[in-house]
Amino acid sequence: MHGPLSRDSQPLVSVVVPVFNEEQVLPDLHERLKSSLGELDGGYEIVYVDDGSSDRSAELAAGWARSEDNVVFVQLSRNFGMEIAMSAGLDHVRGAYTVLMHADLQDPPELIPDMLRSAAEEEADVVFARRIGRDESRAKRLLATGFYAMMRSLARVPYQGQAGDFRLMSRRVTDTLRTMPERRRFLRGMVAWVGFKQVPIEYRRAGRKAGGGASYPALFRLSLEALTSFSDVPLNIATYVGALSATASGLAGFAVLVLTITGTLTASTTVWILVAVLFLGGIQLMSIGVLGRYLAHVHDQVLERPLYLVSRVVARREEEVPADRPPVSSQWPATPDS
Template sequence: MKDRKLLSIVIPAFNEADVLPEFQRRLTAVTTALPLECEIVYVNDGSTDGTPSVLRALRQRDDRIAIIELSRNFGKDLAMTAGIDHARGDAVVVIDADLQDPPELIPELVRGWQEGYDVVYAQRTERNGESLAKKLTARLFYRVIGKLAHFHIPRDTGDFRLLSRRAVEALGRLREQHRFMKGLFAWIGYPQKAVPYRRAPRHSGRSKWNYWKLWNFALEGITSFSTAPLKAATYIGALTAAFAFMYGAYIIVSTLRFGNAVAGYPSLMTVILFLGGIQLAALGVIGEYLARLFDEAKGRPLYLVSEFQPSRPAMRPRLATRQHGVRRVGA
């Protein structure tokens, strides 16, 4: 049997029944032309539409397809984690099923891997089909998180990327509950390369991300990889305390010299509300971090799998390959 590299393609899917047939058609055309053996790992993240039946039908026509059924909806980042955990490839590509990220770019990612890069990420030059508000907020978020994090997080980069086996194994050691995958992909380091592309509109259906979810997503990213909000709360508290001390000293001196003929009720209420607002804001920031510590302390599994149907490449014995300089034989 010829020793060919295995490429795993991980696709998280949540209510994507309408787009999956077209996605699979385009993906099949791409993988057929690749000089690699491929497995296609779909992760059904608790879909409530016809996604499970569509995936089963696709697998009957292509035995390279593996299906991971999660026990409920765990969210995209955990669905990606499940797919990456189960992927057996020498390299793993992560891509969404909505066709905003073109499968036709995968050969370019593979070329970057063959050049020696451990992470080859697709970087957006345009975001077609998205509102101006979403484009502006996304641009602002990537620049803010880039400034706050203590390592480089690529701008305008989603989850569409290729990971080498070394990068996959490093990522597998990071098991925190609150997972901002774009940050984790960057945190592991190793040689990384950008491949620019234009992001297309959704092929069909509507985005699962509303502005409330995007806000929580941004909050997750900032609190996962930066303590800047805690430091900001400390600095604001210190400045407010200094201002309050100076204002109190001024009131005491003024009263001793000139007396206080009129009670300052408006100014008093203003100071009380201002200080109370600062304290509540600081407590809110601390609460966000404390909630994450609480979730981590419980030690629950990241996800639960209700059913796993492996692909043909995953079931077949593979020849010896070199990983991290050590010769291994996989079963």
């Protein structure tokens, strides 16, 4: 079997594409996906997940889902973020393999058949796309290199080089990810944590053709989530810094005492107290901030809110969801509409 298949059949591969204001590149992406996957034995499906777009992205993807058998459109109730949107896509795939990729065309759809071939030849559960070059700004390249170096040194998951979200996963890896309860998610780290056989495929990442992409503050927040999700080193650093500062303060206080007794130094007691309080106060605030990051993870888990809410699911030849039906969450399957 080649290309499209009936909704009752399991496709060979499902491609999850989170979408947020990608109207300019989405038609090109869709055509390249169909061209790349159309000759696959076993067929394919594309799952577009709209993460609260304000442009025509949702309209375009919903139109394809209504007119093409192998396209599914999932619209979230609001913007939940890239990681959550990809997780929502995983809950709606049917393929024997699942591919995660962004909609910005920086990752080439033409690489997917090679990923499938590599998975079969290597008997691997995961094929991750590792970047050997990037057509991006120097600042972004430096920041990315620094982030991956930090994760290599501090994270408690296998290091995969400069590998982003673009990867192929077997069904058992996909199903395992769906059972993981994290609310604050860093999917590429979660995939690495799952284990099984994982092999790289190398490529050069293209520059963004349109749109602005994630902002630097958003990328910084994602790096913090990644670090606190897969490493306890920040907690250890806070402990070490606190111990060193206390030791240094003690030694400095003893030295001042000795110098004052011998008459070598004359210093105002108020000044020394102020310096000590400011120094130790800064260390305490830093330590509390680190603890706060981890406690925020615990807080999110304890609330037990749904990971996301689905406004509608559009898939051809499925019954229509009434307009007044309440949105569904990740804890209950969505009923598609047409």
